[in-house]
Amino acid sequence: MGEDPHIATLTGLLSERARKSPDREFLRFGEESWTFAEIEAWTSRLAHRLIEVDGVRTGDRVAIMLPNIVHWPVVWLAALKAGAVVVPVNSSYQRADLTFLLRDSGARVVFTDDERAGLLKEVTDAERDLADLRVVDVAADGSAPFPATAPPLRVTAGTLANLQYTSGTTGFPKACMLTHDYWVRLGWTCAGVTGLGAEDVLLTAQPFSYMDPQWNTALALTIGAPLVVLPRFSASGFFADVRRHRATFFYVLGSMPTLLFKQPPSADDLDNDLRLVLCSGIPVGIHAQLEERWGAPWREIYGMTESGVDLFAPVDDVRAVGTGSLGQPVPTKQVRVVDSQGADLSDGAPGELVVSGKPMMRGYWNRPEDTARVLRSGGPPGNEGVAAGGGWLHTGDVVVRRPDGGLQLVGRIKDMVRRGGENIASAEVEAALERDDAVMATAVVAEPDDTLGEEVKAFVQLVPGVAADRSTAERIVDRAGRQLARFKVPRYVEFVADFPRTPSARVSKPALRTRAANEPGVTYDLGSRGRTGGASAVPAEGRLGVDVVRDVAVLTLRRPEKLNAMDVATRLQLARTVREFGTGADVRGIVLTGTGRAFSSGEDLEAAPTSYAQVRAAVESFHDITRAVVETRVPVVAAVNGLAVGGASEITLCCDARIGTPAAEYYQPENGRGITISNASSLLLTRLVRNHATRMVLGSPRIGAEEARRIGLLDEIVAPEELLERAVDLVVEWTPENNTTALHLALLRPRPDEIEQAFAREDAAAQQAWESGVFSAGIEGFWNAKGAGEQRRDARTTEETWT
Structure with missing residues (x-):
């Protein structure tokens, strides 16, 4: 492979094959086939026609707009013999795409069939600058009277052969200028990769206007083997064709392996002559099963239109199976x-x-x-x-x-989703989802999100008979979640009947987005992810969001319309989740934050206790959060995005650091409302702010961000858009590889016995406040004041309306 090819041009390869093995089969379409000698003669006659009838000169562009019929490679090789540059045109193009390609390439001649001739006439009639374009119907190409020997033109390795247009998924398509050397060397290298020879049978099902059948043609010319060309790719009938044609080699890409694997197993699966399959993007999870099912090695080959072939996994490297390795560079x-x-x-x-x-x-x-x-x-x-x-x-x-x-x-x-500072490769998530037996194919895209920037959305095509409902969405995401980092698991799932695809069987995501915008389907919001494999940490309507960003768990109180007030259930959920992540087995740290303009307003006074048993449950739930935080083996950072009231401000005191925005504000109104501090604030607040603790608890002042930083409540202040990223950065900074972070945290934090002693004092104070009636009076005073405020606002609104 490291040597230069022995013959420098595609036309030279064809001539050499026709001379050495004229009667060997070269091309097979359906039940018809052509030998090397037949194709050599046909392409020579057609080359003469191009020069003498159509006036084609060296460097002129000749377009081909045909489906998979033998005339496609014949016109290609004939145009190259005439010194022309070939412009492959997708046979499914409509007027706008076709007009752009013909105009951009400057094509002088286009070969087509009767089905597409009418469209080409529309274009040439409507576009003045394309009026001189010659349209040739391949059904009567007019080549018969011309000589069967090639025109005497000098074609070299550096002669331009193709303007190969890319898909144009971002803007207009661009044409790669590909020389004879490009194609010959691509066939030469692939022959070296595969070890195939003249006794093999190659098969392709992709449209000839795309790269793959063209490099398969170059490979067939290099090794002297026949190439079988199917009309199109059909997953249900593909292996029947492989068996019928006794193919020993084929190449697939994109979703093709998954679509093939999802076909029902057959007793005939191993009844084939395959020696090797090359693929770009073998699904890791089914790689070994693909080989076992059809009894042949599947190996990765990587390249682009711009570069041909770059990497390959050697056929004898069985260790690469199921690893996702693209292999090594070609020589x-x-x-x-x-x-x-x-x-x-x-x-x-x-x-x-x-x-x-x-x-x-x-x-x-x-x-x-x-x-x-x-x-x-x-x-x-x-x-x-x-x-x-x-x-x-x-x-x-x-x-x-x-x-x-x-x-x-x-x-x-x-093709990435940027979620909360993490880059997520759509292909990785798609591969995880498609390992599910219920899934036929998927496409993962970015969905805009106010909090994280982008969320992960999966469009899913199910196998027939599977219900497209929420439970199916949750089960599929649950299974994928066992293979993915938490932050990669899709939040949104939309089921589709099919996908818009490019002719090479890739999902066209621009077309998919357009279709989804014009004809939106039902999208299931599965909420933020909890533990790996869990469809959701809490129900979608829950009040605690769980995310993982750069291996850091971000726990978000999300009840912004109530300033993220926490009821007992939410507090218990928060404690459980902190414990879950606090082991350090799955994440390197935890960040606590809120949505909207408040970190949290603390106790949910809409669900205020009405008995002492409820008071004890409420107080104990705050205690439990403190225990959970200080018992973790990982750093816990509070990202204070706004107002932190009462028990919520006390939760931040348990954390190892507090980072705030300019809107951060601490407020502890418990004394004025007859409520006691409830989660070791008596211990933690004095450790942090010393003599400021008394005035904070008894005077209940509102402490803004700058003062909070001055006295030690906040460690630093950052811009709102930088808050989460800075909090995550801090956790990452504190947890280097091979660290002793857990040991240091145990030394730096209050001892458990100190905290439990504080809890005992607070429990006694809470009981006294309840039994004296102060607690109930404080809650009632809060609601009376709130109600009076609402009445005043209602009165102002009425007055403004009448005015």
């Missing part, structure tokens, strides 16, 4: 993993994959700025400008380098 390629500034990253650090070497596109047609953006010069010392065109190709794929030197795909830079 003619160099790869790096870099950060956003282009600096090389260490093993295990996610970064962008950049590639240099051969094959490589010459650049984007008529787009020098786009070319300069993705093919950049530079690199580590000694490697500058090693790529064709003098640059490193920036793939846009995020990878990590494994300890064995292989690379593992994390996701696309642009």
Whole structure:
């Protein structure tokens, strides 16, 4: 593979095959087949026609808009013999896409069939600058009278062969300029990867306008083997075709492996001649089962339209099965993993994959700025400008380098969900969801979220017979949650009957988003994630949100319309959740915060105790939060986003640090309301603010952020948009690898016996307040004052309305 190919052009390969093995089968479409000699003669005659009838000259563009019929590769090879540059056109394009491609490429001739001729006439009639475009119907290509020997034109390795348009998922499609060397070297390298030979049978089902059947053609020319071309990909009938044609090799990508695997098992599954399957994106969870079911190795091969083939997993490397490894660079390629500034990253650090070497596109047609953006010069010392065109190709794929030197795909830079500061690769979540037997296919996208920026939404296509209801959504997400970090688990699920797809069987997410916006379906909001594998930590209507950001649990009180007031059930839930994460088994720390403009208003006075038993339950629930926090083996940080009242402000005192926004405000009105402090504030408050504790408890002043920082209630003040990120940063900073954080926390925090002694004093004070009637009078006074305030507001509103 490290050597240069023996023959430099595609047309030269065809000529050599026709000379050495003229009667060997080359192309098979349905029940018809053509030998190398037949295709050599046909393409030569058609090349003459292009030159003599259509006036094609070297460098002119010839477009092909055809489905998977034999005329596609015949026109391709004929146009190359005529010195032309081929422009593959998706056969399903409609007027706007077609007009753009023809105009952008400057095509002079287009080959099509009767089904698409009417559309092309509409375009040429309506677009003045395309009026001279020649349209040729392949049913009568007019090649018969011409010589069966190739025109005497000089075609070299560097001669441009294709303008291969990318999918255009972001903006208009761009055309990669691909030379003969690109295609020949791609076939040469794939032959070396696979070890295939003349006795093999290749099979492809993707549209010929896409890369895969074209490089399969180059591979067939390289090894002298036949290529079987199916009309289209059909998961239900694919392996029947594999058996019928006795195929020994095929290539699939995207959702194809999952769609094949989801077909009902058959007694005929092992009745095939397969020797090898290459795939881009083998689902990790079913990799071994794919091999077992069909009795052949499946190996990763990685590349792009811009670069051909870059990485592969060797056929004999059985250790790679189920690891997600993309393999190693081919001998003619160099790869790096870099950060956003282009600096090389260490093993295990996610970064962008950049590639240099051969094959490589010459650049984007008529787009020098786009070319300069993705093919950049530079690199580590000694490697500058090693790529064709003098640059490193920036793939846009995020990878990590494994300890064995292989690379593992994390996701696309642009196909990511940024959730609360975490980057989540859609592909990883999709793979986890698709391991479920009930799931046919998925597509994961970002859903805007006021708190976290973006949330994870999964569109899910179920296998027939599975109910598309909430319980199914919860079960699927529950199972996926056992394989994913908590912050990656989808919050939203929408079931769909099918997906809009590109001709290469990839889900078209832009089309999916457009369809969802125009025809919205039922979306199940499963709430924030709790423990791994749990569909939800609390019901969707619950008052405690649970998230994991960079391995830090973020617990959010979420009752903003009531200033995040906490009833007993919420407090007990908070204590349980702190204990769950506090072991350090799943996260490195905990952050407590609230939604809206308040951290929390503390005790929910709408559910105030009406008996001493209820008082004891209320007080004990606050005690339990204190115990849970101080018993954790991980740091706990309070992110005080606004008002912290009473018991809520006391909860922050239990934390190892308190970070606030300028809106942070502490207020402890218990004394004025006849309520006692309830969760060791008597101990913790004096430890923090010393002589300020008395005036805070007895005088009940409101303490703003700046004063809170001055006296020690807050450790620092940050902008609201930076609060959670800074709190998470602090936890990460305090928990380095191989740390002794848990030991230090046990030494720095109050001793359990000290806290229990404080609890005993507070319990006695609470009982006295209740028995004296002060407690009830304080609550009643609160509601009387609140009611009078509401009456005054109502009166003002009435007066303003009449005015």
